[in-house]
Amino acid sequence: xxxxxxxxxxxxxxxxxxxxxxxxxxxxxxxxxxxxxxxxxxxxxxxxxxxxxxxxxxxxxxxxxxxxxxxxxxxx
Numbered sequence: 001x002x003x004x005x006x007x008x009x010x011x012x013x014x015x016x017x018x019x020x021x022x023x024x025x026x027x028x029x030x031x032x033x034x035x036x037x038x039x040x041x042x043x044x045x046x047x048x049x050x051x052x053x054x055x056x057x058x059x060x061x062x063x064x065x066x067x068x069x070x071x072x073x074x075x076x
Contacts, residue, residue, distance in 0.1 A: 011032060021028050068074075 013028070013032075016026060023033065
């Protein structure tokens with residue numbers, strides 16, 4: 001597996017928090033990357049929900065009115 005390319009980036013963080021992280025041996029760059037990764041994941045999910053929300057509401061409404069497609073074939 002190939003490692004992702006890394007890019008040096010300047011960020012401004014709470015000085016006391018950075019000092020405490022260093023005291024506890026926390027890799028600030030990795031922790032920031034993990035936090036950013038999670039923030040991007042949430043932003044993608046939120047964007048998907050905004051873009052597809054109406055279709056999902058319409059589908060749910062259709063199922064409420066008509067039932068599940070192929071429900072007749074369900075074994076449970």
